[in-house]
Amino acid sequence: MSEAIAAVAxxxxxxRRIPWGMVIPAVPVALALVAALAAPWVAPASPTAGxxxxxxxxxxxxxxxxAGRPLGTDLLGRDVLSRLIWGARISLVIAVAATAxxxxxxxxxxxxxxxYRGRLDRVVTKVIDVQLAFPFVLLAIxxxxxxxxxxxxxxxxxxxxxxxxHARIVRGLVLSLRERDYVQAAxxxxxxxxxxxxxxxxPEILSVIVVLATFDVGRIIILESTLSFLGLGVQPPTPSxxxxxRDAAVYVRQAWWTATFPxxxxxxxxxxxxxxxDALRDALxxxxxxxxx
Amino acid sequence: xxxxxxxxxxxxxxxxxxxxxxxxxxGAQGRSQVVISQPADATTMDPGRSTQVLTxxxxxxxxxxxxxxxxxxxxxPALATAWKAVNETTxxxxxxxxxxxxxxxxxxxxxxxxxxxxxxxxxxxxxxxGFATIESVQxxxxxxxxxxxxxxxxxxxxxxxQMGGYVYPARLATDEGVKELARKPxxxxxxxxxxxxxDDRLVMDANREWWGWDGKPPAVDRVIWKPIPDDFARLSAxxxxxxxxxxxxxxxQMKIVRTLTVPATRTVAFAMNATQPxxxxxxxxxxxxxxxxxxxxxxxxxxxxxxxMSGGVADTDFGYNxxxxxxxxxxxxxxxxLAEAGVAGGxxxxxxxxxxxxxxxxxxxxxxxxxxxxxxxxxxxxMVEMASRQKMVNERALPANSLLLINPxxxxxxADGSLWxxxxxxxxxxxxxxxxxxxxxxxDVMEAARYTLDAQxxxxxxxxxxxxxxxxxxxLELFQEVVLYGASKRVTLKPRADYRLLxxxxxxxx
Numbered sequence: 001m002s003e004a005i006a007a008v009a010x011x012x013x014x015x016r017r018i019p020w021g022m023v024i025p026a027v028p029v030a031l032a033l034v035a036a037l038a039a040p041w042v043a044p045a046s047p048t049a050g051x052x053x054x055x056x057x058x059x060x061x062x063x064x065x066x067a068g069r070p071l072g073t074d075l076l077g078r079d080v081l082s083r084l085i086w087g088a089r090i091s092l093v094i095a096v097a098a099t100a101x102x103x104x105x106x107x108x109x110x111x112x113x114x115x116y117r118g119r120l121d122r123v124v125t126k127v128i129d130v131q132l133a134f135p136f137v138l139l140a141i142x143x144x145x146x147x148x149x150x151x152x153x154x155x156x157x158x159x160x161x162x163x164x165x166h167a168r169i170v171r172g173l174v175l176s177l178r179e180r181d182y183v184q185a186a187x188x189x190x191x192x193x194x195x196x197x198x199x200x201x202x203p204e205i206l207s208v209i210v211v212l213a214t215f216d217v218g219r220i221i222i223l224e225s226t227l228s229f230l231g232l233g234v235q236p237p238t239p240s241x242x243x244x245x246r247d248a249a250v251y252v253r254q255a256w257w258t259a260t261f262p263x264x265x266x267x268x269x270x271x272x273x274x275x276x277x278d279a280l281r282d283a284l285x286x287x288x289x290x291x292x293x
Numbered sequence: 294x295x296x297x298x299x300x301x302x303x304x305x306x307x308x309x310x311x312x313x314x315x316x317x318x319x320g321a322q323g324r325s326q327v328v329i330s331q332p333a334d335a336t337t338m339d340p341g342r343s344t345q346v347l348t349x350x351x352x353x354x355x356x357x358x359x360x361x362x363x364x365x366x367x368x369x370p371a372l373a374t375a376w377k378a379v380n381e382t383t384x385x386x387x388x389x390x391x392x393x394x395x396x397x398x399x400x401x402x403x404x405x406x407x408x409x410x411x412x413x414x415x416x417x418x419x420x421x422x423g424f425a426t427i428e429s430v431q432x433x434x435x436x437x438x439x440x441x442x443x444x445x446x447x448x449x450x451x452x453x454x455q456m457g458g459y460v461y462p463a464r465l466a467t468d469e470g471v472k473e474l475a476r477k478p479x480x481x482x483x484x485x486x487x488x489x490x491x492d493d494r495l496v497m498d499a500n501r502e503w504w505g506w507d508g509k510p511p512a513v514d515r516v517i518w519k520p521i522p523d524d525f526a527r528l529s530a531x532x533x534x535x536x537x538x539x540x541x542x543x544x545x546q547m548k549i550v551r552t553l554t555v556p557a558t559r560t561v562a563f564a565m566n567a568t569q570p571x572x573x574x575x576x577x578x579x580x581x582x583x584x585x586x587x588x589x590x591x592x593x594x595x596x597x598x599x600x601x602m603s604g605g606v607a608d609t610d611f612g613y614n615x616x617x618x619x620x621x622x623x624x625x626x627x628x629x630x631l632a633e634a635g636v637a638g639g640x641x642x643x644x645x646x647x648x649x650x651x652x653x654x655x656x657x658x659x660x661x662x663x664x665x666x667x668x669x670x671x672x673x674x675x676m677v678e679m680a681s682r683q684k685m686v687n688e689r690a691l692p693a694n695s696l697l698l699i700n701p702x703x704x705x706x707x708a709d710g711s712l713w714x715x716x717x718x719x720x721x722x723x724x725x726x727x728x729x730x731x732x733x734x735x736x737d738v739m740e741a742a743r744y745t746l747d748a749q750x751x752x753x754x755x756x757x758x759x760x761x762x763x764x765x766x767x768x769l770e771l772f773q774e775v776v777l778y779g780a781s782k783r784v785t786l787k788p789r790a791d792y793r794l795l796x797x798x799x800x801x802x803x
Contacts, residue, residue, distance in 0.1 A: 050663050052586070052593035075656050076663065077593075145678070231648055236674045237659045247655065250525060250543070 022283070025275030028268045036089040043079075044068060047086040047239045050076035056255045072257040075247055080257060083239040084265050090240050091269075094151060095220040098158035103213045105159065106166025107205075111197050113167070114174030124171070128164050136161045137226065144232045154233055158220050166212060173205045207284035214280055218273035225266050241266050324514040325801055327784065328536040329794065330527050334492045334520040339475035340459035341411060341418030346559075346702060347540070349456045350794045351518065354497060355395075356459030356480035357505075359386060359405070360450055364787055364798060366558075366609060366706060368450060371505075372400065372460055372481065373438075376453075381445040381746065382428075386453075388436040392504055394462055395485035402432040407463035411471075420457025422714070423704055426743075427452075444744045447751065451705045483797035484516055494519050497796070505797060512800040524652075531779050538784055540794060542777040543652045544596035550779040555788045556600065557776045558609040558703040560711070561651065563644070563696035563769035566725040572642065572694045573727075576634040578766040581642075582620040584627035584668040590660055591772050594653045599772035604759035605712045607773045609790050612708025612742075612755035617763045619770070627668045639669030645691070646675075646698035647682030651774075654698055689724050696769055702792065708755045713739045716767060726767035735761045 035042060045068065055077040057066040066073065071080040113124040140157045147153045177183060178201070186200050221241075227233035228242030236243065241262040248258035335351040336343055343349065359373040375387040392400040409430045411417050426446040431439040440449060452458065460481060465474040478486045483505060484497035495518040499511035519536060521527040524543050530536045531550050542552050571577045591599040601619035606612045631637055644662060646654045655676055662672035677685075682697070684690065691697050699721065704710035715721045716729050718736070723729040729736055735758055742754035762770075776788045785800040 048659075048663060049666075050660065052589045052660060055593055075594075075653075076660050231676060236655055236676065237662060251545070253549075254545070 022279035025272040028272040032088045032269045035085045036092040039086050039089045043082040043085040045079040045082045047083045048237045050078040059257050074258045087239040087241045091221050094224050095217045097155045098220050099213050099216045101159035102162025103166050106163030107170045110167040110170025114171035131164050162216050211281040214277035218270040326515040327513045328517045329538045330519050330521045330536040331540045332522050337475045338478040339471050346792050353793045354484045355478045355482045357482050358458045359453035361454050382442045384440040384449050386438040395479050401435050402438045404463045406430045406432050407466035408460050411466045423455050445746050447746045455704045513796050516796045537781045539779040542779045544598040553778045553788050555776050555790050557774040558790050559774045560607050561700045561771045564699050564722045565696045565768045566691045566693050569693035571636045571640045574634045576630040580627040580630040583623045584665050586622040598775040601772045603763045605762040606708045610703050614759040624668050641671045643673045643695040647679040648676050650698050
């Protein structure tokens with residue numbers, strides 16, 4: 001608890017304490033972000049151009065490695081490193097977009113539902129309960145089977161999986177916050193509802209939403225990889241960590257690097273996001289420690 | 294955590310149990326037993342309801358046809374011992390005497406007629422097309438049959454051997470009867486059905502009274518078919534000795550198990566909707582071929598197991614034209630052809646494949662798209678579910694300027710059962726190419742060949758037809774497949790080019 005307090009109120013007089021708990025896990029996340037943003041410039045080769053004659057070449061520290069292919073080549077002779085870098089772009093774009101969509105929709109629904117209570121609230125909570133009881137991957141498969149796999153569909157499907165947590169937690173917070181004096185005062189002063197919701201309530205819970213969203217990005221990267229692994233996500237030849245992992249699964253015994261690196265990328269980035277989320281939560285909002293996890 | 298550990302332990306225990314059962318090559322009474330694993334279980338045991346190669350393998354062990362291909366694909370007598378053309382459209386067939394069904398009742402001409410009548414009734418089976426030249430079947434005596442064809446049909450003896458032509462008792466050929474047949478098949482074949490637990494095991498015992506044993510006792514008394522869909526799991530099962538024979542070995546994995554191969558009667562191609570520009574232009578279709586390095590694809594994606602081809606007919610078929618060679622990889626020529634066709638700026642096409650159509654299907658599409666991109670052919674890769682693919686095939690709903698991965702098998706070992714089956718106006722690719730339509734030279738040549746009794750004349754017609762296909766490229770021709778089986782050391786097996794896996798052709802080392 002003392003750490004959390006220190007993080008909430010860093011005492012400038014004591015000199016700067018570097019929050020290692022946040023910085024270290026932020027490194028892989030930052031790297032993935034850089035890779036995603038600068039993919040065309042940092043990737044050594046094209047992620048889709050292959051050379052069948054140079055397929056399944058090992059990474060550079062093994063014998064028979066190919067120059068300019070530091071992490072080896074995949075089934076079609078494409079550069080594994082370049083596919084990782086471009087895959088970061090796809091994974092992060094989808095995860096961030098889906099989280100943004102889900103968090104926005106979920107938070108607004110939670111705000112409104114918690115503020116108005118009554119019949120609307122009962123309906124919303126029932127919908128949330130129903131969705132929580134429904135296996136998400138099954139839902140995703142059904143939606144994608146009908147709509148066809150494409151990036152926008154994927155973002156919407158993943159957002160459907162994300163909004164519930166936001167709605168539930170925001171609603172819970174608003175239920176108690178709306179009774180606070182300052183909210184009542186704003187209402188008494190004649191503030192209209194949107195103003196109360198977005199000027200008085202939202203800033204109070206924004207930190208919770210940010211923390212939650214950080215976890216969500218990690219969770220959604222995994223979900224997107226799962227769907228791509230099942231062949232329902234990003235379509236070939238667009239590189240994606242999940243679909244690369246699936247293609248490589250059969251070849252694990254001959255070419256471990258084709259499966260290992262996309263798998264590691266998913267693991268490290270998601271772990272990083274979770275740890276950053278933890279640290280953010282401690283820093284921004286120690287109270288909700290129990291609620292978000 | 295606890296629950297996952299329990300689950301794992303349960304699975305391990307279940308696996309050990311299977312191993313214990315299967316690892317006994319000799320049954321309790323010293324009987325010899327073989328476990329065969331294909332990637333899929335039979336979808337039915339009614340031979341009228343499937344032409345899927347894996348399912349037909351289950352049929353082929355239980356049922357017999359009137360004629361059959363032996364291991365070297367030579368046509369041999371089976372339930373029929375003799376057949377001759379009485380005139381151009383009438384064939385007399387003599388049935389083998391003394392043949393009994395697995396239920397002990399004798400086989401008569403009435404049974405054959407009932408099965409053939411069912412095939413000839415539209416909508417009752419999925420195999421009608423291969424028998425469509427037959428007008429009627431008449432019973433002339435207990436073992437004498439007469440087949441009357443609509444037009445002269447040189448292929449009657451072969452048609453009697455093709456899939457779908459299996460014989461079962463007349464009482465099971467009714468609408469009610471086939472429902473029973475689908476679950477509890479009764480035939481005259483080398484193996485009789487014992488039991489079937491869907492997706493787990495299908496058990497067959499040797500039929501000691503089978504006419505085909507030739508005086509020798511069956512080498513395998515019991516066959517257990519154990520479907521294992523996952524390639525990796527199927528290979529491991531063979532390595533661990535849980536199964537004796539597996540089909541569909543991925544070419545990349547050939548080295549890790551004892552693999553038996555033979556060039557297949559099956560080809561790999563892309564059906565192509567060439568009804569709209571730019572693919573409606575022959576030069577553009579040729580460009581697709583010149584821009585594809587098929588040798589490299591076969592060598593690298595299929596471990597060299599395949600033979601690049603052109604003309605649409607595999608070398609196992611009557612009508613194969615050895616003069617035709619696959620187009621060489623010449624990207625410059627492809628670019629020139631595109632320019633001549635007025636699309637120097639490149640074209641857009643879509644490549645479709647059902648997930649799981651064949652080994653490395655997705656990689657094949659991606660490699661093609663990558664090769665084509667170098668000459669300006671922009672290909673969108675679309676992997677679809679097998680159900681969507683089936684729909685696309687059945688409804689002939691391939692969009693214009695799209696290609697769909699297919700691996701058709703020759704049903705008659707004759708160009709009529711491959712080229713004309715697929716490029717006939719009602720065939721899989723016939724709707725998509727102008728050359729298939731009546732009045733076009735290709736159509737007329739193939740129709741003429743279908744009704745020509747003189748073999749030499751037919752061969753000449755096929756030479757012309759395959760040359761048209763080679764020139765016009767109504768589809769994207771890739772290569773002829775290779776059959777790849779894995780087998781344990783104790784099994785002797787010669788794979789068949791027609792993919793039939795017959796337990797009666799297996800022998801065991803003692």
